[in-house]
Amino acid sequence: MKTKITELFGIKHPILLSGMSWISTPELVAAVANAGGLGILATGILKPEETKDYIDRTRKLTKNPFAANVTLYFPGAEQNAKVIIAEKVPVVNYALGKGDWICKAVHEYGGKVIATVTTLKHAQAAQRDGADALIVTGHEAAGHGGAVTSLVLVPSIAEAVKIPIIAAGGFADGRGLAAALILGAEGISMGTRFMNSVESPVHASQKAISSQLDVFSTVYTNKVDGLPARVMDTKGARRLIKRKLNPITAAFLSRRIAKIVGLPWLKVAIGIMLMGPKKAMQMARMAEGFFAFRAGTMEGDNVKGVLPIGQITGIIHDTPTVKQIIERIVKEAIEAQKAASSRI
Ligand SMILES: Cc1cc2nc3c(=O)[nH]c(=O)nc-3n(C[C@H](O)[C@H](O)[C@H](O)COP(=O)(O)O)c2cc1C
Known part of the structure; x- marks a missing residue:
């Protein structure tokens, strides 16, 4: 071609x-x-x-x-x-x-x-x-x-x-x-x-599940990592959609974000706070989403974790x-x- x-x-x-x-x-x-x-x-x-x-x-x-x-x-x-x-x-x-x-x-x-x-x-x-x-x-x-x-x-x-x-x-x-x-x-x-x-x-286990799902098995939400995203419709996804977050959680999670990306915590925390409360909350969701995605992807855990997956599955x-x-x-x-x- x-x-x-x-x-x-x-x-x-x-x-x-x-x-x-x-x-x-x-x-x-x-x-x-x-x-x-x-x-x-x-x-x-x-x-x-x-x-x-x-x-x-x-x-x-x-x-x-x-x-x-x-x-x-x-x-x-x-x-x-x-x-x-x-x-x-x-x-x-x-x-x-x-x-x-x-x-x-x-x-x-x-x-x-x-x-x-x-x-x-x-x-x-x-x-x-x-x-x-x-x-x-x-x-x-x-x-x-x-x-x-x-x-x-x-x-x-x-x-x-x-x-x-x-x-x-x-x-x-x-x-x-x-x-x-x-x-x-x-x-x-x-x-x-x-x-x-x-x-x-x-x-x-996720490969086996992906081969069995139908086109209605996903959910599109901004509650998993703060941005609209499509993931497998599981207990893990439903749990994240229902949870409540506050700016203190965002500050705590900034420490974990800093560790992941190898930047000084203070730099990440200040960066997040300067974004304003709305973006800070989005960052908090993103950090939580990160750990959920890792558990879903690498551990095949659909209760603690969440797996991004498309309708084409x-x-x-x-x-x-x-x-x-x-x-x-x-x-x-x-x-x-x-x-x-x-x-x-
Ligand atoms: C398991 C999984 C993990 C993904 N992780 C990311 C990611 O880290 N960053 C990103 O921009 N997109 C990510 N995507 C989305 C893909 O980059 C791509 O946009 C999407 O899979 C295309 O649609 P399709 O799944 O229908 O082929 C991920 C997709 C899957 C299935």
Whole structure:
């Protein structure tokens, strides 16, 4: 397959692995790169020295291009972005923040930048800031998808910007890839599908559960980590949705955030307090969400923990290797296109 995305990044197939904390590790990213796609290393939970180690490990496992992401809203993201830039990672993906300085620095060494967006306003801002491509994430997605579904969001942004877009949220097979290309995207990015793969480090029990769920098994709420997010509908998710938080909890949790990102506690605490009470509460939720996501992802605990998962889990019924997933999607997309053209 040849699209603007395969040309831009020098990859074989227009298929990306989304940046997923604890999951998009060097091993999974390299598996996707070696199968001809583009894997995005997740650095949200990493300290700068761990980010450097992840990049080194990925380079040992693949000679193909790969990407690394930063969620600019999170404490510690700027430090990680600086490591990614210093290491000249071929593709940098940023979300939830202004990335003009990232675009400038990455372009200086010949790299490419993808901005992840969920609204038209942010898509246009990212284009102005110099992004080379966009990941457009619809409502179906695991984690922080937008308010609008991919079926509507993808064409609306595709016709409003000049840079190529990659559709995310609700894609797992060749029908989805063919549909995304028809809607005006140049490729797809998948989280839930790759989470349920042989190479994925998510807890084995979550892969088994993901293969059994239907499309109604998720919940979309801003009560888990403070931002609207889609997670598996479990006891753990319902518990977090009901809980009450106050600014004192936020101050206490800032200590745990500081530990995770390797920044001085005082710096994080002052930063959070300066955000004002509303944002401070959001940060408190984010810190709690962090521990819940870790328990859900790594321990398979759906009572203490919570697992981000997309609606597409309802049409995923197996746990293949990354190579099998990518090859199957490409084959199915070609078949889907032929089948559709005989009907259109
Ligand atoms: C288990 C899991 C963990 C995720 N963690 C993150 C994360 O840390 N940061 C992020 O921006 N998105 C995260 N996501 C969302 C993905 O990056 C992506 O936007 C989403 O999975 C795409 O939709 P899909 O699941 O329908 O493929 C996660 C998704 C899953 C399934």
